[in-house]
Amino acid sequence: MTSLLSVRDLRTAFNGQTVLDGVDFDLHPGKTLGLVGESGSGKSVTALSVMGLLDRNGKVLPGSSIKLEGQELAGLSERGLREVRGKRMAMIFQEPMSSLNPVYTVGDQVAETVRKHLGLSRRASRERAVELLRMVGISAPERRVTEYPHQLSGGMRQRVMIAIAISADPALLIADEPTTALDVTIQGQILALLKELQERLNMAILMITHDLGVVSQIADDVAVMYAGQIIERTEAQRLVGNPAHPYSRGLLASVPRLGMDRNVPLPSIPGSVPSPADWPAGCRFADRCEFATPQCREKPPLLIERWPGHEVACDHPLVDGVPTPEPAREVVS
Amino acid sequence: MMRYTLTRIGSVIPTVLGAATVAFLLLRLIPGDPARISAGPTATPEQVEHLRVQLGLDRPWWEQYLDFMKNLFTGSLGTSTRSGNSVAAEIGTRLPFTIQLAFWAMLIAIVVGCALGIVGALYRGRAIDFIFSAVSVIGVSAPVFWIGLMMIVLFSVKLGWFPASGAATPASVVLPAVALSLFAIGFISRQTRSAMIDALSMDAVRTARAKGMSGVNVIGKQALRNALVPVITVVGLQFGQMLGGSILTESVFGWPGIGQLLVNSINNRDYPVVQGVVFVVAVLLILVNLATDLLYSAIDPRVRHGN
Ligand SMILES: Nc1ncnc2c1ncn2[C@@H]1O[C@H](COP(=O)(O)OP(=O)(O)OP(=O)(O)O)[C@@H](O)[C@H]1O
Ligand SMILES: [Mg+2]
Numbered sequence: 308m309t310s311l312l313s314v315r316d317l318r319t320a321f322n323g324q325t326v327l328d329g330v331d332f333d334l335h336p337g338k339t340l341g342l343v344g345e346s347g348s349g350k351s352v353t354a355l356s357v358m359g360l361l362d363r364n365g366k367v368l369p370g371s372s373i374k375l376e377g378q379e380l381a382g383l384s385e386r387g388l389r390e391v392r393g394k395r396m397a398m399i400f401q402e403p404m405s406s407l408n409p410v411y412t413v414g415d416q417v418a419e420t421v422r423k424h425l426g427l428s429r430r431a432s433r434e435r436a437v438e439l440l441r442m443v444g445i446s447a448p449e450r451r452v453t454e455y456p457h458q459l460s461g462g463m464r465q466r467v468m469i470a471i472a473i474s475a476d477p478a479l480l481i482a483d484e485p486t487t488a489l490d491v492t493i494q495g496q497i498l499a500l501l502k503e504l505q506e507r508l509n510m511a512i513l514m515i516t517h518d519l520g521v522v523s524q525i526a527d528d529v530a531v532m533y534a535g536q537i538i539e540r541t542e543a544q545r546l547v548g549n550p551a552h553p554y555s556r557g558l559l560a561s562v563p564r565l566g567m568d569r570n571v572p573l574p575s576i577p578g579s580v581p582s583p584a585d586w587p588a589g590c591r592f593a594d595r596c597e598f599a600t601p602q603c604r605e606k607p608p609l610l611i612e613r614w615p616g617h618e619v620a621c622d623h624p625l626v627d628g629v630p631t632p633e634p635a636r637e638v639v640s
Numbered sequence: 641m642m643r644y645t646l647t648r649i650g651s652v653i654p655t656v657l658g659a660a661t662v663a664f665l666l667l668r669l670i671p672g673d674p675a676r677i678s679a680g681p682t683a684t685p686e687q688v689e690h691l692r693v694q695l696g697l698d699r700p701w702w703e704q705y706l707d708f709m710k711n712l713f714t715g716s717l718g719t720s721t722r723s724g725n726s727v728a729a730e731i732g733t734r735l736p737f738t739i740q741l742a743f744w745a746m747l748i749a750i751v752v753g754c755a756l757g758i759v760g761a762l763y764r765g766r767a768i769d770f771i772f773s774a775v776s777v778i779g780v781s782a783p784v785f786w787i788g789l790m791m792i793v794l795f796s797v798k799l800g801w802f803p804a805s806g807a808a809t810p811a812s813v814v815l816p817a818v819a820l821s822l823f824a825i826g827f828i829s830r831q832t833r834s835a836m837i838d839a840l841s842m843d844a845v846r847t848a849r850a851k852g853m854s855g856v857n858v859i860g861k862q863a864l865r866n867a868l869v870p871v872i873t874v875v876g877l878q879f880g881q882m883l884g885g886s887i888l889t890e891s892v893f894g895w896p897g898i899g900q901l902l903v904n905s906i907n908n909r910d911y912p913v914v915q916g917v918v919f920v921v922a923v924l925l926i927l928v929n930l931a932t933d934l935l936y937s938a939i940d941p942r943v944r945h946g947n
Binding site: 358360385389390391392393394397398400402405406407408409410411419420423424455457458468471 | 842843844846847848849850851852853854855857862865866939940941942945
């Protein structure tokens with residue numbers, strides 16, 4: 308299967324400080340890839356690098372490759388990116404409160420995208436905006452188009468953002484923690500909406516989240532990120548059942564599940580993600596890993612396909628929760 | 641929108657009445673006998689008494705106050721003790737000059753100030769940003785009488801491009817308007833720069849870029865409109881500053897506006913005129929404030945929806 312989005316050795320730096328250190332992943336048409344990891348692991352920077360939306364002090368380093376439908380985006384000019392953004396790839400953000408412009412009506416903000424990418428007239432794009440709002444489940448869209456963002460709830464605003472994102476029928480939607488700022492009930496509705504739109508529009512989704520519960524609900528594949536790298540990558544169901552990286556297992560253990568004893572506190576991974584300036588030489592997770600050996604701290608592990616369709620960057624990947632003895636570098640090709 | 645506008649306009653009435661009261665009280669609260677001072681050092685007691693009756697100062701203060709307010713409603717501001725003309729007429733001949741001067745100065749200040757601020761924000765940290773910041777510091781700190789004199793020396797005495805003084809030709813307004821605008825240019829450009837930097841870092845601006853909007857749209861439509869709200873505040877405040885500044889500017893350039901009238905009437909102790917000018921200037925400020933608030937609500941829907 309040819310991939311829609313193919314990211315290879317993506318390295319991004321802010322003011323000369325590398326924060327993404329060789330990110331690789333593929334996303335296939337119409338599929339969902341969950342990108343998970345704790346705060347500060349580099350998920351948003353990955354998304355913004357793909358979109359070409361980094362702050363002015365951020366740079367995608369030479370040698371990185373970001374291919375969308377075969378077109379290289381790394382190093383593309385702002386003008387070139389503008390033709391792709393909003394049209395072939397779109398993005399929604401974590402903060403629906405501030406992502407819309409407070410001084411324009413939501414109708415304007417949807418219609419403006421339609422006009423830009425589909426070249427419709429003012430009137431036709433207005434009508435299309437109403438249709439799009441209806442598609443994302445906003446009731447009485449004829450009235451809503453004349454309202455301003457502050458008149459809508461958080462969930463509504465995120466729906467408007469989704470309407471904007473799908474307005475030019477993009478092949479890729481990047482969703483950066485789209486439900487984190489919303490109530491739990493609304494979260495479920497938004498995820499269901501994304502799933503429904505994905506099927507209708509055959510759109511691939513890069514779903515960024517630190518919630519593995521979300522991933523198991525919506526994603527086909529998962530990439531786990533840690534300290535600027537992908538450290539495990541496989542099918543969502545397989546990861547949830549058989550995490551091979553101790554970090555992935557730690558993330559899973561911290562997700563509440565039905566039937567758990569509420570009086571027992573959820574286990575959490577001790578410590579926090581090292582900041583880019585403090586990345587250790589060996590395995591970046593070693594300091595927080597209960598299975599770390601002295602060798603782990605010396606040599607960085609490579610992301611290797613250890614089982615068909617299951618890659619992991621750990622020299623002692625877990626099998627049924629037990630680390631394999633060293634050295635376990637047999638490679639399935 | 642309509643309701644907000646009407647309530648805001650309605651709130652002007654008590655403010656204007658308050659301004660009239662203050663203008664009335666101002667002259668009665670300063671120490672000394674107005675009739676005595678007004679009549680001048682050489683006046684005889686009879687002349688002083690005559691003036692006192694003419695000014696109505698022999699009557700109880702509340703009667704004077706009611707009279708003053710009653711006259712206001714008929715458009716009368718009293719009579720000048722110096723010229724014998726009605727104060728309204730005196731102000732009427734001068735006010736258009738001041739408004740003309742303030743209008744051009746404000747226009748220059750808004751256009752130049754916003755342009756400097758926007759360019760500074762877009763190129764922040766680069767050489768052009770530092771140059772523009774320096775210009776704004778000079779504009780804010782150079783006193784208008786000094787700048788004014790320098791401009792007269794250079795542009796009228798040396799180069800002969802513009803008249804040095806008076807309001808005889810249309811070109812006469814250029815030098816005073818530019819001199820008066822400098823302070824506001826400095827202020828407005830600083831505010832525009834920082835408001836624009838804030839606006840450019842808004843999530844909504846990132847959304848616009850994610851939508852694939854052009855640079856012109858992102859800067860001119862998405863960011864600028866959000867940056868305008870704080871800029872308008874400063875413009876409104878600068879207008880008040882400008883009316884004050886125009887007193888100095890009018891003196892330097894011999895511009896026959898309300899500022900000169902005020903200075904002359906203070907020198908001549910022409911109480912009714914001073915009182916009238918204070919009132920008219922206060923009303924101008926109130927109207928500018930009103931315009932500022934209505935502009936806000938036109939630009940930012942959150943204001944007119946009351947949150
Ligand atoms: N604009 C920026 N300037 C400098 N450093 C940045 C910038 N944005 C992100 N970083 C750094 O890049 C690293 C990765 O940040 P990123 O925002 O991608 O994390 P994340 O995985 O999205 O976390 P979260 O779950 O909190 O959103 C962090 O160390 C962060 O400090
Ligand atoms: Mg993030």
